[in-house]
């Protein structure tokens with residue numbers, strides 16, 4: 001929906017299949033971005049005056065494959081209290097299925113997962 005709104009703006013150009021290869025500058029300020037068209041393999045350079053970088057959408061959870069349930073995006077599946085599918089293992093923050101990846105949410109979820117871990121330990125009998 002946002003893409004369609006942007007398409008209707010005559011001062012916005014959308015580049016799809018773009019793999020950024022370089023942010024160019026004149027030694028003092030940014031003056032462009034170079035990217036490869038993944039579909040055609042062609043290299044392009046767009047002149048511009050600023051760059052906003054959005055990163056971090058793919059969680060670094062590869063190592064958990066086979067141990068914890070992950071979503072199709074690689075997020076750790078958690079319930080409302082931060083429980084994973086493995087009893088005694090809790091998760092919080094951007095790497096989980098929690099909607100909206102924001103600092104305040106990650107911090108709150110961290111507190112929630114810590115309280116759930118405390119609750120879990122309180123209810124777990126100590127081995128004699």
Ligand SMILES: Cc1cc2nc3c(=O)[nH]c(=O)nc-3n(C[C@H](O)[C@H](O)[C@H](O)COP(=O)(O)OP(=O)(O)OC[C@H]3O[C@@H](n4cnc5c(N)ncnc54)[C@H](O)[C@@H]3O)c2cc1C
Nearest residue numbers: 053054055056060063092093094095101102103104106107
């Ligand atoms: C460019 C950008 C701008 C943002 N702007 C805002 C904003 O304006 N406002 C806002 O609220 N949120 C913003 N966010 C989102 C915010 O940064 C995150 O929601 C928040 O940092 C999530 O906290 P986290 O602790 O879950 O994960 P992170 O802050 O990503 O912390 C995870 C940590 O785990 C480490 N790690 C990863 N893998 C391993 C491993 N295998 N072993 C050990 N350590 C590991 C990482 O190095 C990292 O230090 C922005 C994010 C980005 C990328």
